[in-house]
Amino acid sequence: MRKRGLLVIAGVLSIGVAVRCLGQDAARSVDTSAAKKVCECGAHPPGPPRDRTVSPYAGTPDDLKPFGKFTKPYDVNYVTPNIYMGAARSIPDPTDISEVRIGFIGPIEHHPDQVFGLRMLHGAQMAIDEANARGGYGGKPFKLMVHNDYDNWQAKTVYGPDRPSDSGIWGSPSDQAVKMVYDDQDWAIFGSISSETTHIVLRVALRAEIPVVNSENTDPTVPETTIPWYFGVMQDDRQQSYTLARHIFTELGLKRVALFRVNNRYGRFGVGKFRDAARRLGHPLVIEQKYLPGDTDYSQQLRIIRDSRADAIAIWANEEQTALFLKQLRAAGMKQRVFGAYRTLGPAMLAEAGDAAEGFEAVYPYDPTRNDPRWIVFNKRYEDQFHERPDHYGALAFDAMNALLDSICKAGLNRARIHDALANIEDYDGVTGHMIFDPNEKNVAPLYLGVVHNGAIAYRVATMEAPAAQAPEVRPATPAAPQAPPISQTAPAAPEAQPYARVGEDGVDYAGPHQMDLPAGPVNIVLFGPKASAVASSPEMQAEVASAAFKGRTLKLLPVESDQNWGAASAALVHALMDDRALAILALDRDSSHLAEQLALKSFVPVVALAADKTLTSTNIPWIFRLQPDTAPATALRMLVAAECQSGANSERLRNVLASEAGVSGIAFLPTGEPRGQQGNPNSDPLGK
Numbered sequence: 187m188r189k190r191g192l193l194v195i196a197g198v199l200s201i202g203v204a205v206r207c208l209g210q211d212a213a214r215s216v217d218t219s220a221a222k223k224v225c226e227c228g229a230h231p232p233g234p235p236r237d238r239t240v241s242p243y244a245g246t247p248d249d250l251k252p253f254g255k256f257t258k259p260y261d262v263n264y265v266t267p268n269i270y271m272g273a274a275r276s277i278p279d280p281t282d283i284s285e286v287r288i289g290f291i292g293p294i295e296h297h298p299d300q301v302f303g304l305r306m307l308h309g310a311q312m313a314i315d316e317a318n319a320r321g322g323y324g325g326k327p328f329k330l331m332v333h334n335d336y337d338n339w340q341a342k343t344v345y346g347p348d349r350p351s352d353s354g355i356w357g358s359p360s361d362q363a364v365k366m367v368y369d370d371q372d373w374a375i376f377g378s379i380s381s382e383t384t385h386i387v388l389r390v391a392l393r394a395e396i397p398v399v400n401s402e403n404t405d406p407t408v409p410e411t412t413i414p415w416y417f418g419v420m421q422d423d424r425q426q427s428y429t430l431a432r433h434i435f436t437e438l439g440l441k442r443v444a445l446f447r448v449n450n451r452y453g454r455f456g457v458g459k460f461r462d463a464a465r466r467l468g469h470p471l472v473i474e475q476k477y478l479p480g481d482t483d484y485s486q487q488l489r490i491i492r493d494s495r496a497d498a499i500a501i502w503a504n505e506e507q508t509a510l511f512l513k514q515l516r517a518a519g520m521k522q523r524v525f526g527a528y529r530t531l532g533p534a535m536l537a538e539a540g541d542a543a544e545g546f547e548a549v550y551p552y553d554p555t556r557n558d559p560r561w562i563v564f565n566k567r568y569e570d571q572f573h574e575r576p577d578h579y580g581a582l583a584f585d586a587m588n589a590l591l592d593s594i595c596k597a598g599l600n601r602a603r604i605h606d607a608l609a610n611i612e613d614y615d616g617v618t619g620h621m622i623f624d625p626n627e628k629n630v631a632p633l634y635l636g637v638v639h640n641g642a643i644a645y646r647v648a649t650m651e652a653p654a655a656q657a658p659e660v661r662p663a664t665p666a667a668p669q670a671p672p673i674s675q676t677a678p679a680a681p682e683a684q685p686y687a688r689v690g691e692d693g694v695d696y697a698g699p700h701q702m703d704l705p706a707g708p709v710n711i712v713l714f715g716p717k718a719s720a721v722a723s724s725p726e727m728q729a730e731v732a733s734a735a736f737k738g739r740t741l742k743l744l745p746v747e748s749d750q751n752w753g754a755a756s757a758a759l760v761h762a763l764m765d766d767r768a769l770a771i772l773a774l775d776r777d778s779s780h781l782a783e784q785l786a787l788k789s790f791v792p793v794v795a796l797a798a799d800k801t802l803t804s805t806n807i808p809w810i811f812r813l814q815p816d817t818a819p820a821t822a823l824r825m826l827v828a829a830e831c832q833s834g835a836n837s838e839r840l841r842n843v844l845a846s847e848a849g850v851s852g853i854a855f856l857p858t859g860e861p862r863g864q865q866g867n868p869n870s871d872p873l874g875k
Contacts, residue, residue, distance in 0.1 A: 227323050227324045227594070227595045227596075227598060227599075228279060228595070228596070228597055228598015228599060228600070228603070229598070231596065231597045231598050231600070231603040231606065231607070232596060232597065232603070232606050232607050232610050233606060234267075234269050234270070234606050234609070235267045235269060235606065235609040235610050235625075236267075236610075237266065237267065237269075238266065238267065238625060239265050239266050239625075240265055240266075240624050240625055241262065241265045242262075242265075243262060243263070243264045243265050243624075244264075244406070244422075244424055244425060244624065244630060245425070245630055245650060246424070246428065246650070247428075247432075247650055247651050247652060249466065249467065249652060250428050250431070250432075250463055250466055250467070250650065251466075252462070252466075254466065255466070263410075263412075264409075264410060264412075264624075264625070264626055265625065266625050267609060267625040268412050268413075268414045268625070268626065269414060269609070270395075270414045270415070270602055270605055270606070272395065272602065274395045274600070274601060274602035275600065275602040275603055275606070277600055277602070279598050279599045279600055280599055283326065283599070284326060285326055285327050285328070285329045286322070286323045286326055286327070286328045286329065286373060286594065286599065287328075287329050287330075287331050287370055287371060287372045287373060288314070288328060288329070288330055288331065288372055288373060288374050288375075288376060288587075288590070289330075289331050289333065289363075289366030289367075289370055289372035289374070289375040289376065289377075290307060290310060290330050290331065290332045290333065290375075290376045290377055291333045291334075291335050291359065291362050291363070291366070291375065291376070291377035291378045291383065291387065292306050292307055292334075292335050292377045292378045292379060293334070293335045293336075293378070293379060293380070294307055294332065294334050294335075295334050295336075296334070296336055297334070297335065297336065298479060298480075299379055299380075302379055302402075302579045303335065303378075303379060303579075305572075305576070305577060305579035305580040305583075306377070306379065306401060306402060306579045306580065306583040307330075307332065307583075308568070308571075308572045308576075308580050308583075309401070309568070309576065309579065309580035309581060309582070309583030309584035309587065310330060310376055310401075310583045310584070310586075310587040311330055312567070312568060312571065312580075312584055313583075313584050313587035313588045313591065314328045314329070314330050314587065314591075317588075317591050323594065323595060323599075328591065328594075330376075331366060331370040331372055333362040333365065333366060334362070335358075335359060335362070335377065335378040335379070335380065335383050336358045359378070359382075359383040359386045359387055360386050360387075360389075360390060363375065363386065363387045363390035363391070364390060367390065367391075367394040367396055368394075372396070373396070373397075373594060373599060373601060373604060374396060374397040374398070374399060374590055374594070374601070374604060375387055375391065375396060375397070375398045375399070376398075376399050376400070376401075376583075376586070376587060376590065377400065378400070378402075378403075379402040379403070379579075380403075380451065380452070381403050381404070381405030381407075381408060381451060381452070381455060382451055384398070384400055384403045384405070384408050385405075385407075385408060385411075388408060388411060388413050388415065388416055389413075391413065391415040391416075392413045392415065395415070395601055395602060396415060396601045397415050397416075397417060397590070397593075397601060397604050397605045397608055398415050398416050398417070399417045399418075399586050399587070399589070399590045399608070400416070400417070400418040400419070400420070400586070401418070401419050401420060401579075401582040401583040401585070401586035401587075402420055402578075402579060402582065402583075403418055403420060403422075404420055404421070404422045404423045404426065404452075404456065404528075405422065405423060405451075405455050406422040406423055406424045406459070407455070409422075409626040409627065409628050410626070414605065414609070415605055416626075416627060416628075417586075417589070417590075417608040417609075417611075417627045417628075418586075418627065418628045418629065419582050419585055419586045419589070419614075419616075419621060419628075419629045420551060420578075420582060420629065421528075421551055421628075421629055421630065421631065421633055422628060423455060423456045423458070423459050423460075423527075424459045425630065425633060425650065426456075426459075426460075426527050426528060426549050426633060427456070427457070427458075427459035427460035427462075427463050427527075428459065428463050428650040429549050429632075429633045429635070429648045429649065429650050430460060430463075430500060430525055430527070430549055431460060431463035431464055431467060432463075432467075432648075432649065432650050432651070432652065433525070433547070433635060433648060434498060434500070434525055435463075435464065435467045435468075435469050436467065436652055436653065437653065438498075438523075440469075440497055440498045440523070441469045441497065442469070442472045442494075442495060442496045442497045442498070443464060443469065443471055443472065443496060443497070443498045443499070443500055444471065444472055444473045444474070444475065444491045444494055444496035444498070444499045444500070444522075445457055445460070445461070445471050445473070445474040445475065445499070445500050445501075445502075446474075446475050446476075446477070446484075446487060446491065446499055446500070446501045446502075446503070446511065447474070447475075447476055447477075447501065447502040447503065448476070448477060448478075448479060448502060448503050448504075448507065449476040449477060449478050449479070450479055452502070452529075453476070453502045453503075456502045456527055457474070457500075457502050460500060461474075472494045472495070472496050472806075473490065473491060473494040473496065473697075475487035475490055475491060477503075477507070482510055483514075484510065484511055484514050485514065485518070488514060488515060488518050488520065489518075489697065490697035490698075491520075491522075492518070492520055493695045493697040494694070494695070494697065496522060497522060497523070498522055498523045498524070498525065499515075499522050499523070499524045499525070500524075500525050500526070501524060501525070501526045501527070501530055502526070502527045502529075502530075503526070503529065503530055504529050504530070505529065505530060505531070505532045505534040505535035505538070506534065506535070506538065508526060508530040508531075508535050508539070508546075509534070509535045509538035509539035509542075509543070510538075511524075512524060512535075512539045512542040512543055512546060513538075513539055513540070513542045515542070516541075516542040517542075523545060523547075524545075524546050524547075525546075525547050525548060526546065526547070526548035526549075527548065527549060528548065528549055528550050528551060528578065528633075530546075530548045531546075531548035531549075531550055531636045531643065532577055532578075533575070533577075536638065536641070536642075536643065543638045544638055544639065544640075545637075545638060545639070546637075546638045547635060547636065547637045547638070548635070548636050549633045549634065549635055549636075549648060550578070550633065550634045550635070550636045550645065551578055551582065551618065551629075551633060551634070552578070552581075552618040552619045552634060553619065553634050553645040554577075554581075554645070555643070555644070555645055556619070556645075558617075558619075560617050561617050561618070561619075564576070564581070564584070564617040568580060568581075568584075578618075581617060581618050582618060584616070584617060585614075585616030585617060585618050585621075588616065589608070589611060589614055589616070590604075590608070592607075593607035593608045593611070594607075608627060609627055611623050611627075619631070632647050632648065632649055633647075633648050634646065634647055634648060635647075635648035694806045694807070694808045694857075694858075695808055695845075695857075696790075696808040696809070696838060696841060696842075698790070700838060701790055701836055701837050701838035701839075702836075703834060703835055703836045704767050704769060704835040704836065704837075705767065707740070708740040708741065708742040709739065709740065709741050709742065709769050709830060709835055710742050710743075710744050710762070710766050710767060710768040710769060711741065711742070711743055711744065711768060711769060711770050711771070711772060711823070711826060712743075712744045712745075712746055712759065712762045712763070712768045712770070712771045712772065712782075713727075713743055713744065713745045713746065713772050713774065713819070714745075714746045714748055714755075714759060714771055714772070714773050714774065714778045714781075714782050715747075715748050715773055715774025715775050715778040715796075716747070716748055716749040716774065716775060716778070717747070717749070718745035718746055718747050718748065718774065719745040719747065721745070721774060721819050722743040722745040724819075724820075726818065726819070726820035727743065727819060727820050727823060729820070730820050730823045730824055730827065731743065734827050739827060739830070739831070741827065744762045744766055744768055746758045746759050746762055748774075748775070748777060748778040748781070752781070755781070756781065756785070759771075759781070759782065759785055760785065760789075763785060763786075763789040763791060764789065768791060769791065769830065769835060769837055769840065770791055770792045770793070770794065770826055770830075770837070770840060771785075771786060771791060771792070771793045771794070772793075772794050772796075772819060772822055772823060772826065773793055773794070773795045773796065773797070774796055774819060775796065775797060775815070776795075776797040776798070776799045776802075776815075779793065779795035779796070779797045779799070779802055779810075779812075780799075780802065782795070783795070783802060783805070783807060783809070783810050786807075786809040786810070787807050787809060790809070790837055790838065791809065791837045792809050792810075792811060792837060792840055792841045792844055793809055793810050793811065794811050794812075794813060794822050794825070794826060794844075795810060795811065795812045795813065796813050796814070796815050796817050796819065796822060797812060797815055798814065798815050799812075800812070800860070802859070803858050803859040803860050804858075808841065808845070808859075809841060810859045811844050811845075811855050811859045811861075812859055812860055812861060813853070813861055814861065821851075821853075824851050825850050825851040825852075825853045826840075827851075828850045828851040829843045829844055829850045829851075832850070845857055845859070847862060
């Protein structure tokens with residue numbers, strides 16, 4: 187039924203042979219002095235896109251698909267076109283217009299990203315100007331209706347009170363989109379850079395039925411809304427993340443990778459797919475560090491990354507912040523390899539970072555160093571007009587706008603038919619190179635990998651695919667010894683099973699802010715578990731308290747019962763940690779150990795858990811230390827007192843003593859928090875008196 191309906195629509199709309207007016211070849215012309223010509227734009231518009239299936243979605247390799255190692259989905263989304271099935275194609279073209287308007291929304295003023303928005307505007311306007319120089323739309327000029335993508339939330343940190351304040355965070359782009367549709371009477375909307383604005387504009391487009399063309403959005407959830415009005419030329423975060431992960435983990439064989447990212451929507455959404463890819467390839471990220479827009483000192487994040495023992499770092503940032511990070515990284519004596527998303531790479535980063543950029547690698551949407559004549563001539567025209575070489579903001583905007591102008595001229599002044607023309611683009615050759623579009627109308631052409639070497643950036647095509655398996659090495663046959671049994675009697679050795687992922691094998695250090703010493707007075711230790719009060723008052727525990735007091739250590743036990751309502755137990759435990767300033771927690775069973783571990787993570791106190799559950803120490807939490815469940819609570823308390831003798835009343839130093847692998851009162855822990863075994867006499871005097 188779906189195909190039959192499409193054929194009927196296509197038959198109505200595709201009678202005759204399509205006539206190109208501004209055609210793709212004309213849009214790419216480098217001769218803007220050509221005589222103007224009047225063409226028959228929209229006389230024979232294209233029909234809806236053909237019904238095709240492109241699988242797998244976004245070209246995702248099997249080993250990077252969600253749950254790809256375990257199962258196959260019974261159904262998949264986003265592999266067929268999302269075709270507009272409404273009635274807007276029947277709206278007649280207007281006859282009373284003097285110009286063809288296209289809306290533009292981007293951060294061009296009062297915005298921290300305004301320099302990027304202006305470059306995007308330059309590329310789009312350049313395409314408009316060159317199209318008008320060739321005759322425009324049937325002799326009528328194209329006109330860009332420019333609207334600022336104002337971001338009240340972020341702009342305050344950059345511009346302070348000198349900024350507009352009447353528009354809400356989400357209201358501004360929606361207001362501008364409505365103006366472009368109903369006040370400006372635009373035929374399409376171009377922009378923006380931020381994915382949140384693009385999402386909002388696309389919702390307006392769904393209601394107003396107007397195409398949205400984008401050259402910079404990398405959020406894969408935008409086309410995944412299944413709203414048919416979107417067309418994008420930038421490879422998304424999924425493709426960038428998978429390509430980076432393939433290079434880092436598969437090609438280079440690195441295993442311990444840290445993540446450094448900006449704490450905004452671009453950073454949050456960008457790294458999600460990279461985090462997924464690292465886990466699916468068997469190497470979950472060891473740590474993730476963030477910085478706020480405007481931060482320039484990354485010393486704290488670098489110290490934490492260094493302490494995580496990462497052998498590589500992936501970064502989501504802009505060029506300026508990437509250069510600062512690289513310089514501070516090398517100044518700190520850190521030698522880790524660094525990899526980045528597309529915004530990290532470019533001449534500004536190279537100039538600012540200097541020698542610190544040597545070896546840096548990042549993905550990029552195209553090769554800006556190629557010797558293609560059209561690319562070279564475009565660079566000259568752009569530089570002559572705007573006095574800087576085009577980066578991806580300008581170059582991709584130029585290509586995306588030309589694709590839109592070409593589609594308008596093929597379709598005529600009808601928004602639904604313009605959508606059809608855009609959706610029919612399966613391949614496109616722009617000044618940035620060859621593009622391939624999937625059924626979701628987004629570019630999925632392979633990315634490039636840029637590598638900094640000797641002050642320059644070299645580019646090569648990169649891929650998400652795993653390299654082909656190498657053929658096994660053929661060795662000369664060695665004669666068997668006379669005593670060897672027949673081959674048929676020798677069972678082949680079973681291949682060693684390889685784990686899917688490795689987590690927590692090397693332990694984890696505490697890399698947060700240093701903890702203050704507790705106030706003078708008794709050392710409070712929480713006993714948390716079933717019948718905690720009875721355990722605290724037992725003769726064995728009271729003997730340990732008395733022994734510590736006799737030797738100059740005032741010890742106070744704070745029992746918290748776990749066999750009560752968990753809300754009440756949690757509240758009592760929080761009170762003991764925060765109000766009574768407990769130094770440590772002794773958890774008496776598995777369930778109490780898990781809850782104590784979560785609260786210790788927030789309060790920075792060590793937990794000694796009497797439990798058999800090894801998952802307690804597999805979560806990369808540096809505060810948990812496990813003993814066997816048959817360990818007497820008095821033995822564990824004696825060990826804590828002995829460790830406190832070395833550390834003093836400071837939870838961080840106490841944790842360090844426990845994690846040092848040195849025996850304390852006959853007990854030692856591995857850096858993971860697992861017990862190493864007893865050393866010497868566990869009943870020895872911890873105070874040495």
